[in-house]
Amino acid sequence: MKNNLRPFAQLSKLASACAFAGVLAVGAVAPAYAAGAAQAISVKNPWVRWLPGNLPAAGYATLVNGGDKPVDLVDISSADYGSTMLHQSVANGSTQKMVMVDKLTVPAHGEAQIAPGGYHMMLEEAKHKVAPGDTVHLKLHFSDGETIDTAFPVKSPAQAN
């Protein structure tokens, strides 16, 4: 974020000084830059573990927050699946259960792992046949208003990532 700001240092200063109006002005002058700077979150290593038939699949990724404030993953949507939910596998003694999760906080300058045995995006009701080797798209919606459309490679279930 800081790197992006450097070439626009003047504009940035103006923006802070003029607060809201200034930010709008920067947005108007350089929309591409404004969009890049607003996106604190990036998605690393996305993948889907495929299961046969109509069994629910799981999507995994690492969410990286380059910003100064924590950002929550608040919703997942997809044109490829009828149902997409954030779940968490929780161990209780020797047993495992799944619970639905409203949000996942990505700490400032930190990351959140959506990985096997913990958080996962439960993907159900595939709209078309999905097989290992395919790519599906999931839209990740964040509390800062950002939506990241991410391509998830679909892998065979025996593949551990």
Add this chain to the structure above:
Amino acid sequence: MFPVTFFTRLWRSCAPHFAVRHALRRFAILVGVLGLACALAGVLAGCSHKEEPWHLTDVSGHLPDLDFTLTGDDGKPVTGSTFKGHTSLVYFGYTHCPDVCPETMARLMQVLGKLGPDAQHVRILFITVDPARDTPQTLREYVDAFDAQHAQGLTGTNRQIEELARRYRVAYQMEQRDPKGNYEVTHSSAVYIFDAQGHARLLATDRDTPDAIAADLRRIIEVRS
């Protein structure tokens, strides 16, 4: 200590200003002492063999032998004795489980990979705790997606599954249905390892690495051959 001392002396004796014959004599002594030390170590190892720790949880004598009557993923009846002669890895799971079950199965695939040719002595039994949804065909597709050669899915009546789970102290519980009628099953994530005679030997959890599981499995497979 002895062999090390003698080795050091041998090394010194090999220095050019010592006679070769002298070095040879030293070497002969070293071989003798080493032989004695090895014999002694062998006796000690033999005595303490049972004490060698396992990476996994040793359940020998604490759980009943592999004994059940269920339905295989080909729809045919299967009993515990079907798997005699193989080291069996038994996992209680269900196919509508997108995270923990496939992750466990994937880890077992890694274990098979590490075993190499020894994997032919191993069978993975995926026993469903959700017989209502897991038909033999669903199970067949499921295990085939991982490994058609070593893995087999097993189902049965509610009562058969309940009895088996009680026998191995596996906890599982159906959770509430969502508006679409879907439900999750809370279940034990351990993998039970039985030797070729069907005796319960080890328990692997999701905290055990594929390396640790493979190392212990090799010991169980070796005893057999």
